[in-house]
Structures are given as C-alpha cells and as structure tokens.
Amino acid sequence: MAAVLETQDLTYVYSPGSPFARTAVDHVNIAIEEGESVGVIGHTGSGKSTLIQQLNGLLRPTSGKILLHGKDIWAEPKKIRAVRFQVGMVFQYPEYQLFEETVLKDIAFGPKNKGLSDEEAMEKAKEAAEFTGLKRSLWEKSPFELSGGEKRRVAIAGVIAMDPDVLVLDEPAAGLDPKGRDVLLAQIGSYHQHRKNTVLLISHSMEDIARTADRVLVMNKGKAAMFDTTPNVFARSAELETMGLRVPQVTAIMTRLQAMGCPVPSGVLTLEQAIKELLPLVKKKEADENAQ
Amino acid sequence: MLSDITLGQYFPGRSILHRLDPRVKMVLVLAAIVLIFTAFNFASMGLVVALVIAGMLLSGVPVKMYLKSMKAILFIVAFTSILNLFYGTGEPIFQWGFMQITMNGVYRCIFIAIRITALILCSSILTFTTSPTQLTDAMERLMKPLKLFRVPVHDIAMIMTIALRFVPTLLEETDKIMSAQKARGADMESGGLMQRIKSLIPILIPLFVSAFRRAYDLAMAMECRCYNSRMTPTKMKQLHMAGRDAVAIVVVLVVIAGVVVGDIFLPSLA
Incomplete structure (x- = not known):
C-alpha cells in the first residue's frame, strides 16, 4: 500500500530563537497508509495537536517535511490551500465555528471555497449531512438553534463535504453524552468504511481508540514513541503508563x-x-x- | 499572529513602577500625557521624553516589548506626521505644485511623531506595570467624587475589569476560529478590499456568538455568588501610598516645572 501522508524528521519549535523556545514536535517520522484508520494518543502537551496542525499546513514546520501523496506540501507555499481540502481537519469543539444562516449553507462553506458551483456545493452538503445522520427537518434551520450534539455533527459534515483524502478529527466526541459519543464514533467508522479514505482520530479515551483504530500513534514529549497495530500498542501497558496513558x-x-x-x-x-x-x-x- | 499584540498587556514584575500606588501612577501618567501635548520646543520636549524613557527603563519590562507595542501604530504615526509636514505656515523651503513644506511644517512633523510615540509609550508603561484589577481599582477610587452626581462609578469599573479580563480570552478564541475556518479553505490573504471584508464574516459571527455565550455564563456565575453592585464590598487589597509614591510625584512635578519654564522662556516651534 502507498503512504498517503508521510513525515520526514518533522520538527516544530514554538518561538524559536527566544528564551521561550519550546520544541513541541521533535523529529517525527511516520507514514500513514492509504485507507487506514489511525488513532493518536498522548498526554496533554505531548505535541499531538501541533503535529496534526502541520499535516494540513496550518502550521509550517520549523524543519523537516510533510509528504502528501509523495509530494512536499510546502513545495509551493502559495498553493497550501489546496492541501487543506485534501487533509480535512475537524478541531476540538468544532461547533464554535458555525456561522451561516442555515445548516446546509454552513456545510457548503468548505466545498464552495474549493471552487464548486453553488448547486454542486449544496449536493455535497446534503450528502455529508446524510452521512452524519442529520435529520432533514434540521437542514434549513439556523445552526444556532440546534442542540450541542447536532451542532457538532454539522461542523463535522462541513469538513466531510470537502471530500478530503485524509480526515483528521481532534477529540470529536469530547463533551458529548455516552450515547451521543457511541453514535458519533459509529458514524465516523461507517464513513471510513464507505469512503475507504484515511482517518486520523485523536482521543483521550482509550476505549474509543481501541474500537476505531487499525494502528495507534503514541506521542510522548514531542516524539513518536510508538506507532504500531492497536493490539501491539495496548500490549505495552507498563510503558504507556509511564507516559501518563493507560490501556x-x-x-x-x-x-x-x-x-x-x-x-x-x-x-x-x-x-x-x-x-x-x-x-x-x-x-x-x-x-x-x-x-x- | 494575533498573540503578538502587546499593546495593553500586563507584565507581572517587582520593579519600583510595579509597586507604585496605581492611583498615583494613573494620575502621573495622565500628567505626563498632558505634558507631551504642552511642550512646544525641543528643550521641553526633551525633558518629557527623558521622563518617558526613564519610566520605560525603571519598569523592568524588556524594551523589545515597548517596540512591539509601537509596531501596531507605526502606520498612524507615519501617516499623521507626514500629513502635518504639509500644513506648516510661513516661508516655504520646498515647493512642488500646490504642496509646500515650510520650516514650521518640518517641526510640526517631528513633534507630532514624538508626541504620538511618547503617548503610546507612556500608556504602555502604565498597562505593562499595572494589573487590570489594580487599574480599575484605581479608576474607581479616582472617580469616586462623581458618585455625588449619580454616576454609577462602581458599575463602570466592573465593566472595565470584565472587558480587560476578556481581551486575551477573545484573542485566543479568534485564533482558534481562524484556524478552523482556514481548515475549511477560507481565504483571508488574497482578494480585493470587499472580498477581504466578506472573508471576515465567518470569523466575526462565531466570535460574537461565543462572546455572548461567555457573557451569559459569567452573569450566571456572578449571580450565583450573590454579586450586587448596590452594595459596596470592602476591598481585599487596600491601596496604600508609600515613600516611593512621594518621590515619583516630586519627579513629575519637577518635570512639569521644567516644561512650563521652557515653554515660557523659549520660542514656540510647533
């Protein structure tokens, strides 16, 4: 299988050259295969968020490279927006990014930025809304009238609608009730199976990771401490515990x-x-x- | 990055300026600002500038931070001073079409640049060395006489405290929302003026929504702790004046005297 995303000696330093310089990501070398589902775990401050924000070009690495389909994403800095459509990123608490008048219009924001016509964007939006299980009765409502869980779905649909090759989700289930959590994760799982694309899921819940991921990347102090199949990673419980994690x-x-x-x-x-x-x-x- | 804005930020420290009574500090800074606009010749202006520089050095805040806070308003300084260059009166020393530059204009240009710079630096000294709580506390005390005229001094001070408290929070929030919209392909760096204004909508609406949400949450939390603006609570930290405050007052008074003397005996340039 071909690697869809690959990092080479990826390093990110916050405020380099100042006394506050802090290396958040330290020479990370990973290769994510096409179509796999990768779980990312790590203690708070282990560099997970910094790592994934570099994958879609929101942060520019201090040194090292990110290859998307084998091409360096920063080869042409002016075309970095194109990368963001291929690596879709759902941030933590994504419901705070909603702004449009109706749910569908908000979901269509990404596809429209991609350059699709209004009709095409609407088509994509409807498809994504269907995927995330948003009831049709909600489609024409204002996103601000929805419940927390529904808002979260609208936000995730907004990224799925861009048809990314890689979908990155940062704690998608944080703050949801147990049932909402199960439903959302199941939907992400079925999305992954349906579209056969690559999914990266960051979570603090080892149970969620165990249920969804083929392989697990463990971040510790900015380094990729482990990157192996899920059973293999969770077999090393003693090591995980020293990193503030558990099985x-x-x-x-x-x-x-x-x-x-x-x-x-x-x-x-x-x-x-x-x-x-x-x-x-x-x-x-x-x-x-x-x-x- | 938005977090690079240092204007109005507080830098905790133990310098002599940090320890001055905030009321005294506020009055002295106001006095210095008035002085900046009443100095009309180089000697007087030099004195005021020396006072501001002394303040900057005494504050213990890295000079770099002051320069950073200047960066944000550099354009305004350049724009107003260049505009003033052409508004001088008297004999022109340079003429091109209807535009003319006089010696008076040159002086005006220099003075306005110094004035705005000194003004910003002066207020930066105050905000860098005084925590927002101290600042509003001082303001409340200084405005106390207005209570006689039924001005809701305490409410105004509370509003100020809350507003200042939320500046960093909202900046952080803006950063997050910008990242999220960029991840959805929002383009904020290119396009004409209208395009750019339009591209702010996806940022401003979520920001307002979240500001309102925070306001509700805060109101609820205050309500839960029985906040009541009609009652005057006692202060946990009483403000006290000390010897250093007297010294600071004397120093500023000397500078005031110097500027007044300079203005009277030396010719006015601008």
Missing part, C-alpha cells in the same frame, strides 16, 4: 485474568470481544458445577 479497561481486566490463570487470549480490546471470550468460559464453569 482500555477491558484490556486491563483481561490481562489480569490471564495472569490469574484464566485461559483467555491477550490483545482483547473491546467489550464485545471480551464477552465473546468470557461467555463460553462462564457457561462451561456453570455446566461443570451442575454436573457435580
């Missing part, structure tokens, strides 16, 4: 059970998987007890 609760419980001599496999990441593993064991035990 999903289910994984921790299953690892404990294994240590206690229970015949369960390692690398269990989700509740569904755990149930599948544990239920036969429980049933077997019940049957044994009944037999006695």
Whole structure:
C-alpha cells in the first residue's frame, strides 16, 4: 500500500530563537497508509495537536517535511490551500465555528471555497449531512438553534463535504453524552468504511481508540514513541503508563485474568470481544458445577 | 499572529513602577500625557521624553516589548506626521505644485511623531506595570467624587475589569476560529478590499456568538455568588501610598516645572 501522508524528521519549535523556545514536535517520522484508520494518543502537551496542525499546513514546520501523496506540501507555499481540502481537519469543539444562516449553507462553506458551483456545493452538503445522520427537518434551520450534539455533527459534515483524502478529527466526541459519543464514533467508522479514505482520530479515551483504530500513534514529549497495530500498542501497558496513558479497561481486566490463570487470549480490546471470550468460559464453569 | 499584540498587556514584575500606588501612577501618567501635548520646543520636549524613557527603563519590562507595542501604530504615526509636514505656515523651503513644506511644517512633523510615540509609550508603561484589577481599582477610587452626581462609578469599573479580563480570552478564541475556518479553505490573504471584508464574516459571527455565550455564563456565575453592585464590598487589597509614591510625584512635578519654564522662556516651534 502507498503512504498517503508521510513525515520526514518533522520538527516544530514554538518561538524559536527566544528564551521561550519550546520544541513541541521533535523529529517525527511516520507514514500513514492509504485507507487506514489511525488513532493518536498522548498526554496533554505531548505535541499531538501541533503535529496534526502541520499535516494540513496550518502550521509550517520549523524543519523537516510533510509528504502528501509523495509530494512536499510546502513545495509551493502559495498553493497550501489546496492541501487543506485534501487533509480535512475537524478541531476540538468544532461547533464554535458555525456561522451561516442555515445548516446546509454552513456545510457548503468548505466545498464552495474549493471552487464548486453553488448547486454542486449544496449536493455535497446534503450528502455529508446524510452521512452524519442529520435529520432533514434540521437542514434549513439556523445552526444556532440546534442542540450541542447536532451542532457538532454539522461542523463535522462541513469538513466531510470537502471530500478530503485524509480526515483528521481532534477529540470529536469530547463533551458529548455516552450515547451521543457511541453514535458519533459509529458514524465516523461507517464513513471510513464507505469512503475507504484515511482517518486520523485523536482521543483521550482509550476505549474509543481501541474500537476505531487499525494502528495507534503514541506521542510522548514531542516524539513518536510508538506507532504500531492497536493490539501491539495496548500490549505495552507498563510503558504507556509511564507516559501518563493507560490501556482500555477491558484490556486491563483481561490481562489480569490471564495472569490469574484464566485461559483467555491477550490483545482483547473491546467489550464485545471480551464477552465473546468470557461467555463460553462462564457457561462451561456453570455446566461443570451442575454436573457435580 | 494575533498573540503578538502587546499593546495593553500586563507584565507581572517587582520593579519600583510595579509597586507604585496605581492611583498615583494613573494620575502621573495622565500628567505626563498632558505634558507631551504642552511642550512646544525641543528643550521641553526633551525633558518629557527623558521622563518617558526613564519610566520605560525603571519598569523592568524588556524594551523589545515597548517596540512591539509601537509596531501596531507605526502606520498612524507615519501617516499623521507626514500629513502635518504639509500644513506648516510661513516661508516655504520646498515647493512642488500646490504642496509646500515650510520650516514650521518640518517641526510640526517631528513633534507630532514624538508626541504620538511618547503617548503610546507612556500608556504602555502604565498597562505593562499595572494589573487590570489594580487599574480599575484605581479608576474607581479616582472617580469616586462623581458618585455625588449619580454616576454609577462602581458599575463602570466592573465593566472595565470584565472587558480587560476578556481581551486575551477573545484573542485566543479568534485564533482558534481562524484556524478552523482556514481548515475549511477560507481565504483571508488574497482578494480585493470587499472580498477581504466578506472573508471576515465567518470569523466575526462565531466570535460574537461565543462572546455572548461567555457573557451569559459569567452573569450566571456572578449571580450565583450573590454579586450586587448596590452594595459596596470592602476591598481585599487596600491601596496604600508609600515613600516611593512621594518621590515619583516630586519627579513629575519637577518635570512639569521644567516644561512650563521652557515653554515660557523659549520660542514656540510647533
């Protein structure tokens, strides 16, 4: 598979040359494959946000390169806007960026900036609204009349409508109730499966990461500490803990059970998987007890 | 970046200017500003400029910060002083068409440039060394006599405090919203004037919405803590004058005397 996004010795220093200089991203080399879903985790201040803001050219790296489809995105600084349509970025609490009169118009803002005609942009907007599960009755309403969760969806639809090759989401579920959280993540998952494009998801919830990501990038003190498949990363719980992170609760419980001599496999990441593993064991035990 | 704006920012420190009574500081800065506009010759102006420079050095704030705060208004300084160049009276020393430059015009140009610069530096000294709370506290005290005329002094001071408090917050918010809209392909760097004004809409509307939201939240929080502007609370930090305040007052008085003497005995240039 070809790498859609690649960083080479990517380094970002805040206020370089002054006494306040701080290296936020330190020689990061990663390659993100086409069509994969990558989870990004890291302690607050580990450089996650700085890293992803460079991926779509909002921040210009102090040194190093970012290759999008093999081409340096800063080769022609004047064309950096084109990169932003290919790497769609959904910021934290994106509902605060809404401004248009109607939901659809707001979603169409990105496609219109891309140069699409009004009708084409509307078409894209409707498609994206459908994708994020916004009810048709909301489409012509003012975005300010919607509930928090609905606003969040409008904002995410606004980025999806640009048809990016890579979708980057910074804590998309922050501040939502558990049900809203599940629905939103499921929708992102189905979007990923449908469009077959690349998704980068930043989250503080290891459970969310375990559920959605094929591979996990762990950032620590500006460096890419790990970049491996999700089970492999979560198998290194001791290391993660030294970085202020942890493994999903289910994984921790299953690892404990294994240590206690229970015949369960390692690398269990989700509740569904755990149930599948544990239920036969429980049933077997019940049957044994009944037999006695 | 928007965060580069230093005008009106506070730099915490322990310098002698930081420790002056804010009321005294405010009155003295006002006096200095009046002086800047009443000095009409180089000797008097030199005295005022020396006072401002002394203040800058005593404040312990890096000179770089003062220069940064100047950067924002450099254009205004250049524009007004060049405009003044052509408004002089008397014998022209240079003429081109209807435009003429006189010696008086040259002096005007120099003086206006010094005046605006000194004005900004002077107010920067005040805001750099005085926290917003101290500033509004001082203002409330100084405006107290106006209470007799039913001016809601306390409310005005509260409004000022809140406004100042939210300047950095809103700047940060603006930065965030700009990033978000840029990520959606908003183009703010190119196009004509109308295009650029239009491109501000996606930034201003979310900014206003969030400012209102913050205002509601703050009002609610104040309500919850039983804020009532009709009652006069006691102050946690009482303002006290000390020896250094007397010294500062004397220094400024000496400069005032010097400027007055200079203005009386030396010819007025501008």
